[in-house]
Amino acid sequence: xxxxxxxxxxxxxxxxxxxxxxxxxxxxxxxxxxxxxxxxxxxxxxxxxxxxxxxxxxxxxxxxxxxxxxxxxxxxxxxxxxxxxxxxxxxxxxxxxxxxxxxxxxxxxxxxxxxxxxxxxxxxxxxxxxxxxxxxxxxxxxxxxxxxxxxxxxxxxxxxxxxxxxxxxxxxxxxxxxxxxxxxxxxxxxxxxxxxxxxxxxxxxxxxxxxxxxxxxxxxxxxxxxxxxxxxxxxxxxxxxxxxxxxxxxxxxxxxxxxxxxxxxxxxxxxxxxxxxxxxxxxxxxxxxxxxxxxxxxxxxxxxxxxxxxxxxxxxxxxxxxxxxxxxxxxxxxxxxxxxxxxxxxxxxxxxxxxxxxxxxxxxxxxxxxxxxxxxxxxxxxxxxxxxxxxxxxxxxxxxxxxxxxxxxxxxxxxxxx
Amino acid sequence: xxxxxxxxxxxxxxxxxxxxxxxxxxxxxxxxxxxxxxxxxxxxxxxxxxxxxxxxxxxxxxxxxxxxxxxxxxxxxxxxxxxxxxxxxxxxxxxxxxxxxxxxxxxxxxxxxxxxxxxxxxxxxxxxxxxxxxxxxxxxxxxxxxxxxxxxxxxxxxxxxxxxxxxxxxxxxxxxxxxxxxxxxxxxxxxxxxxxxxxxxxxxxxxxxxxxxxxxxxxxxxxxxxxxxxxxxxxxxxxxxxxxxxxxxxxxxxxxxxxxxxxxxxxxxxxxxxxxxxxxxxxxxxxxxxxxxxxxxxxxxxxxxxxxxxxxxxxxxxxxxxxxxxxxxxxxxxxxxxxxxxxxxxxxxxxxxxxxxxxxxxxxxxxxxxxxxxxxxxxxxxxxxxxxxxxxxxxxxxxxxxxxxxxxxxxxxxxxxx
Numbered sequence: 001x002x003x004x005x006x007x008x009x010x011x012x013x014x015x016x017x018x019x020x021x022x023x024x025x026x027x028x029x030x031x032x033x034x035x036x037x038x039x040x041x042x043x044x045x046x047x048x049x050x051x052x053x054x055x056x057x058x059x060x061x062x063x064x065x066x067x068x069x070x071x072x073x074x075x076x077x078x079x080x081x082x083x084x085x086x087x088x089x090x091x092x093x094x095x096x097x098x099x100x101x102x103x104x105x106x107x108x109x110x111x112x113x114x115x116x117x118x119x120x121x122x123x124x125x126x127x128x129x130x131x132x133x134x135x136x137x138x139x140x141x142x143x144x145x146x147x148x149x150x151x152x153x154x155x156x157x158x159x160x161x162x163x164x165x166x167x168x169x170x171x172x173x174x175x176x177x178x179x180x181x182x183x184x185x186x187x188x189x190x191x192x193x194x195x196x197x198x199x200x201x202x203x204x205x206x207x208x209x210x211x212x213x214x215x216x217x218x219x220x221x222x223x224x225x226x227x228x229x230x231x232x233x234x235x236x237x238x239x240x241x242x243x244x245x246x247x248x249x250x251x252x253x254x255x256x257x258x259x260x261x262x263x264x265x266x267x268x269x270x271x272x273x274x275x276x277x278x279x280x281x282x283x284x285x286x287x288x289x290x291x292x293x294x295x296x297x298x299x300x301x302x303x304x305x306x307x308x309x310x311x312x313x314x315x316x317x318x319x320x321x322x323x324x325x326x327x328x329x330x331x332x333x334x335x336x337x338x339x340x341x342x343x344x345x346x347x348x349x350x351x352x353x354x355x356x357x358x359x360x361x362x363x364x365x366x367x368x369x370x371x372x373x374x375x376x377x378x379x380x381x382x383x384x385x386x387x388x389x390x391x392x393x394x395x396x397x398x399x400x401x402x403x404x405x406x407x408x409x410x411x412x413x414x415x416x417x418x
Numbered sequence: 419x420x421x422x423x424x425x426x427x428x429x430x431x432x433x434x435x436x437x438x439x440x441x442x443x444x445x446x447x448x449x450x451x452x453x454x455x456x457x458x459x460x461x462x463x464x465x466x467x468x469x470x471x472x473x474x475x476x477x478x479x480x481x482x483x484x485x486x487x488x489x490x491x492x493x494x495x496x497x498x499x500x501x502x503x504x505x506x507x508x509x510x511x512x513x514x515x516x517x518x519x520x521x522x523x524x525x526x527x528x529x530x531x532x533x534x535x536x537x538x539x540x541x542x543x544x545x546x547x548x549x550x551x552x553x554x555x556x557x558x559x560x561x562x563x564x565x566x567x568x569x570x571x572x573x574x575x576x577x578x579x580x581x582x583x584x585x586x587x588x589x590x591x592x593x594x595x596x597x598x599x600x601x602x603x604x605x606x607x608x609x610x611x612x613x614x615x616x617x618x619x620x621x622x623x624x625x626x627x628x629x630x631x632x633x634x635x636x637x638x639x640x641x642x643x644x645x646x647x648x649x650x651x652x653x654x655x656x657x658x659x660x661x662x663x664x665x666x667x668x669x670x671x672x673x674x675x676x677x678x679x680x681x682x683x684x685x686x687x688x689x690x691x692x693x694x695x696x697x698x699x700x701x702x703x704x705x706x707x708x709x710x711x712x713x714x715x716x717x718x719x720x721x722x723x724x725x726x727x728x729x730x731x732x733x734x735x736x737x738x739x740x741x742x743x744x745x746x747x748x749x750x751x752x753x754x755x756x757x758x759x760x761x762x763x764x765x766x767x768x769x770x771x772x773x774x775x776x777x778x779x780x781x782x783x784x785x786x787x788x789x790x791x792x793x794x795x796x797x798x799x800x801x802x803x804x805x806x807x808x809x810x811x812x813x814x815x816x817x818x819x820x821x822x823x824x825x826x827x828x829x830x831x832x833x834x835x836x
Contacts, residue, residue: 011631013454014642015445016599018436027433036431037466040458048455048477055473059466181434213429224432279725285711286704289725293703294813296779298727304735305725307697307707313722313765317735347731361714395712 003034004060008049008068008077009151012041021066021149024157032169033176033228034062044068049080057084057144062168067151069134071113077148078119078137085141087121095126099133127163131155138167178235180243180257182223186407187253189216195249196223200242208238218396219403220255220262252414255407263291266406269413270301270351275379277409278347279305280318280339282330283357283373288402303347308339318342318354329368331356333385336374344378352378353405357388359397373401377408379416384408421452422478426467426486426495427569430459439484439567442575450587451594451646452480462486467498475502475562480586485569487552489531495566496537496555503559505539513544517551545581549573556585596653598661598675600641604825605671607634613667614641618660626656636814637821638673638680670832673825681709684824687831688719688769693797695827696765697723698736698757700748701775701791706820721765726757736760736772747786749774751803754792762796770796771823775806777815791819795826797834802826 005026007019019041026036038056042049049068056063068077082089095118096110103110117134120126127136127147132155137148147164149156184192193214200212200223213224225242229235243257256265270277279289289305292298306317311330314320319342320335328334336354344352357373364370371390376383386408390400423444425437437459444454456474460467467486474481486495500507513536514528521528535552538544545554545565550573555566565582567574602610611632618630618641631642643660647653661675674683688695697707707723710716724735729748732738737760738753746752754772762770775791782788789808794801804826808818 011633011642013444013457014597014631015441015448016640016642017633018438018441020436023433023436026431030433037461037463038458038470039431040456043455045455051473051477052456055469059469179432215429215435222434224429224434281704284708285716285720286699286707286723286725289704290702290708290816293725293727293777294816296812298703299781302703302725302727304727304731305704306735307704307711307720307723307725309711309717309720309722316764317722317724346734359711363717394714398708398712 001034001061002037002059003029003062003064004038004040004056005036006049006052006056006063006065007039007041007151008044008065009041010043010074013043019066021151021153021156024153025064025066025160028160028165029062029064029168030177030179032165034168035177044074044076046076046080046083049076050084053080053084053146057141060144063144063146064149065147066149066156069117069136069148069150071111071116071133075116078121081137081139081146081148082121085121085139085146087123087139089119089121091115091118092120092126093118095120095135098135102133127159129155129159130162131158136163176229176232176235178227178229178232178239180225180239181259182225182243182246182250182254183220183256183262184223184250184253185220185255185262185403186411187221189214189221192221192223192250192253196246199245199249200225203242206238208234210238210242219400252411255410261291262403262406262410264295266410266413267292267295267298267301269410271297273413275351276301276303276347276349277351277353278303278343278349279353279355280314280343281305281307281355282309282314282339283359284355284398284401284405285309285359287398288353288355288405291402291406303349304343306343314339314356319346331358331368331372331374333374333376333387336376337378337383337385340376340378340383350380351409353409355401355405357397357401359394361394371397373397373404375401375405375408377405377412379409379412382412382416384412419452419479420455420477421447421480421482422456422458422474423454424467424470424474424481424483425457425459425569426462426483427459428461428492431461437484439569439571439574442571443482443484443578446578446583447480447482447586448595448597450583452586453595462492462494464494464498464501467494468502471498471502471564475559478562481562481564482567483565484567484574487535487554487566487568489529489534489551493534496539499555499557499564499566500539503539503557503564505541505557507537507539509533509536510538510544511536513538513553516553520551545577547573547577548580549576554581556582594647594650594653596645596647596650596657598643598657599677600643600661600664600668600672601638601674601680602641602668602671603638603673603680603821604829605639607632607639610639610641610668610671614664617663617667618643621660624656626652628656628660637818670829673828680821680824680828682713684828684831685710685713685716685719687828689715691831693769694719694721694765694767695769695771696721696761696767697771697773698732698761699723699725699773700727700732700757701777702773702816702819702823703727703777705816706771706773706823709820709824721767722761724761732757732774737764749776749786749790749792751792751794751805754794755796755801755803758794758796758801768798769827771827773819773823775815775819777812779812789815791815791822793819793823793826795823795830797827797830800830800834802830
């Protein structure tokens, strides 16, 4: 079954905004077996939206339209759908009453303009919106279902989950498009591909074929496995076995198969083992700590962090001897190690991390070009120190360095388990 | 002149990826007067892409297509365009030579598969790609120009700037769509709108009308002014005057009119005044330091930062008396102030910032619910302390708290100027 997702709103046709509703909707549609074949962002213009809907009706089994259901003249989704389906609009007084109630609860009176939100094309089913005034609408034309949802994600997502999914699922009769994502770090995309291509190339000719895509992102590589299967059980079986084959080849380079970011994976390892961590950062400027503390509950294992941008701060906050900096330079493995050990001792934690490098764009030398980063990780006396050479602008170097430090820690923790 | 931007690639139809090339292209097209009326992401499928191109040919003056120019069978953009325009593909041996040369420079031999990248539809102009093997293509059909560009941004953007822009600009004869963006923080969207709506509503009936959009983003509000004008000079004049009117009403709530993020604005203020800064963060977990150090050259004014997640760390790293924490609680204005003053004294900087709060999801109480954040900023003896109540999940609370702290600092620095 093929789906098309349309986002309505001229503001998403500027250089400043992207449509993100379609990501949420895609995830949910995939889970019940719809394949999203086209996404589009359309201006607030009746003729243009009508033309796009008309085009999609020729091929799509499902058209999901978000946005343009507000009360102003810019909100043209109802009008465009009514025109394409030749379904005249009429006020639904029950919707008016509901909107009035909503306003009354806040001690407000409904403005006359909000009556527009109660306009319903003939034959449409009204979908309740628990978090806003604009109801959703469900229409059918031939084999195609057309779903209109409000634009704000906090209204759209709960409506999808509460009322749209159950209307769609029966059409799929259990058949679905199922995905697994393996997240890999510490190895290059081409290295990963060279290892796994002989494996996944076999999967395309199975009874339940699996399509594999390899995607390089900043600081990691992702393998996306997709199976179209008559039932969830069939899909789970082949995907489980496929993931197993890949894990055998890639081993601990795969940091998760459940979508979590690296900081959550590392956080869970620390938490499970009852370990605490302290961090001394220079070039990453606090990004490692900020990512570690993005995880809810991280205060259980994150004790402290210091950002020692100046040499004096490295000495005062992490106890790095001045002579060490003078002898090896601030960006060096001995200094990274002294930062890790210093912060660990001062904080009294199990884990200490030290990062020092050149994020750029200035500060590089022929021996230590921009992107040179020394990382040290110490876990209860066991130490690892490595120097990396990252490419890209400042923020990319920072991100990759934080990623590399977390991965070094992850690998030490995994090894100590066995 | 109306433009349509198509991104080709099934990976952008998953829940994991968005197309960002279209933002870069929109910015550049707007600057030379094109109005982007439709954006779409299309699967790697010849029939589907051909159908979308066919539809756009009925209304667009310009169709920009990115992606699908690689060497594999998944790369179907050339085929789709050739089919729609009925322009048969033929190998251009000069392109083959150029690709071979590119490989040879790296000591590699061109694979046979790369010959696909030298396929050119009859009548197309070849656009050189300085950063990759896939050349771009330029075709015309009636009034519509069709531009094919490679998908990787590091190839696409330089090609657009080097060869596409100059081909498009003459068509516009100087007429353009010009924009200004005012970034505002510390005031709510509705508050901003109530103040500026009477002003911008007048602009729509000017000789050169200005269209105004108000957009709420996390921790800030943006006002986008757009003018369609016969020349850049005309647009600049009306936009300059419009920005002036808004600045008169909004004053220092506007932190920039040139697109810079808040950390760059604050960094420039510190740098211009020769001031240094040190930061003590609790709930923001290093995010403030990380954002401050995202700015190139920030090592000139950022001395150090500490993330004191535990109470012990607050005492050891920022010298907060244990009795103060016991008396007021870790999340309190006195503790925020002691953190700011402590880190400032220890670092010997002009500026000290202290942030302590409850990022959630746990840790809230009836008196101090999740989202409560106390921020203190001290600049050479002048201190400001405020308690905020932010909404949203953990990362949103962190972001808003960092934003609020930078804005408090910005306002003190601006005031000290006068």
